[in-house]
Amino acid sequence: MKIVQDKGEGFLKLSIAGDLDANSSIYADEVIQKAFDTKQFKIIIDCKQLNYISSAGLGVFVSHIDNFKTNKGDLVLYNLNNNVLDVFKTLGLDSILKIVTNESDARALFN
């Protein structure tokens, strides 16, 4: 799994590629924790190249979301493929987390 970070105007974009499972989620967790520690609270996450997600991957977003919201930020996911989106839907997380179709919709939430 690979995560590319791009700093935009007022937000941080994370592009996740590969599989987010019990093994790789440790790294993803570190990246998001570091963003929080450096006070980057508005995060958009491009999942276009995210092939697979397990519960450990979901846990990365679920465990941090409250911290970001408390600081007037959020984690916004977009470009999810059907397989990945279906995992969020199975647990009803699609209606709890912010999941949008594309990057412009994700950015619009922070404008």
Added chain:
Amino acid sequence: MKVMLEPYLTRAKLCIVSKKESLADCRAFFKGRIDILPVDTTTKNKILLTLDEACANAIIHGNCCDENQFVTIDFTAYKNKLEITIKDNGSMLVNTSEHLDKTMESVIKNKQKGGMGLKLMHSIMDDIVYFSEEKRNICKMTKAY
């Protein structure tokens, strides 16, 4: 007496080293076998997810990520049902209701990183049974199609 054996579509047994890095190899190994099941793509993806979740539990909670231990996966797909048995070398008691009763709102509030795997597994498979036998944890899952 003549014993009739139920015909199966595919059958495989895999033994993996008890480390999280083994999970990707395990998924790659079983993906091709799951692909031949007579179910739609969404269900195939969910079965692969269930298998991954159960193996992760065995590695992390059963064997405590001890790389000297192993996890074995027995995968048998019959014409109309799938049976998966996963064994580790631990002897933990799985309290399924503790995890299944939790709402996602409480998981978020408590900033939990884990505890959602069992919920996913139970939403996909028809039946999941955990038991201990000869100092091994056994997770037996079935799904009809």
